[in-house]
Amino acid sequence: MTKQRALLLSIFRSELCKGQHRTADELLALARERMPGISRATVYNNLRSMEEEGLIRRITADGGADFYDSSFVLHGHLICTVCRRISDVEVPTLLDDLKKLSGVDVDSYELKLRYVCDECKAENRAV
């Protein structure tokens, strides 16, 4: 356990990441506020190992940077196709449902739901 890794873990546990979806770049910036010299490679190294250990989840979006998510509960993501904002959606029975429906012993899933959020609908923004 290094100082750098401890810092990243504390950032994930803090309000800065509660219910948020951060990119590696954002996390690097947050880390540098408290440890200015921390290297980009270190952030990537730790994000990878933390993902492998199951501490965080990586969300590969459609182009652009990946997001990281500290929630432990398996859940899907609602993505507004207009403003690109992401929010969580929990579907408690989904993993079991998917195992039954697919007939495969699924380990985990990644689910993105595309929709137009209420704000964008209200403002009638184009897709």
Added chain:
Amino acid sequence: MTKQRALLLSIFRSELCKGQHRTADELLALARERMPGISRATVYNNLRSMEEEGLIRRITADGGADFYDSSFVLHGHLICTVCRRISDVEVPTLLDDLKKLSGVDVDSYELKLRYVCDECKAENRAV
């Protein structure tokens, strides 16, 4: 409608892509077999416009190149976490189920199911 675009469409409609998931690079190589001078940028241009028109779907995998899929039926993807191979899985009621479960008017979904395929299980390969 240009020759290049017609070629790409015919490749997608052919056996070369039936039930397959091709990367832009693979599609470029297939296109160059019949039109050696075709440019990489043209392939990307057309893939993008065809995706916007809903003719094909783009699958952003976890790192590495995106895949393209010519199937019109909304479906999920089974991804083996060992050998990385992708196959399709159809869950006919899923869109409706997700609308109900999430309480949101979902337009479409992207679903990736992680598992270990039979072959990799049989050969006991590590994750």
Added chain:
DNA sequence: TGTTTTTTTGGACTCAATCTAAATTTATTA
């Protein structure tokens, strides 16, 4: 404490994808 192992670091590098601006092709209209 001394030794071994792991991690960090910064910069180089990779790779997919996009951008650019000129040339070409296709579509339009007269």
Added chain:
DNA sequence: TAATAAATTTAGATTGAGTCCAAAAAAACA
């Protein structure tokens, strides 16, 4: 059909996220 306008193709440059590398530093171990 010719003239013009609009869209597409092209090669190469560029971007940007992420990885790799080898040396330095830090952590773990005995």
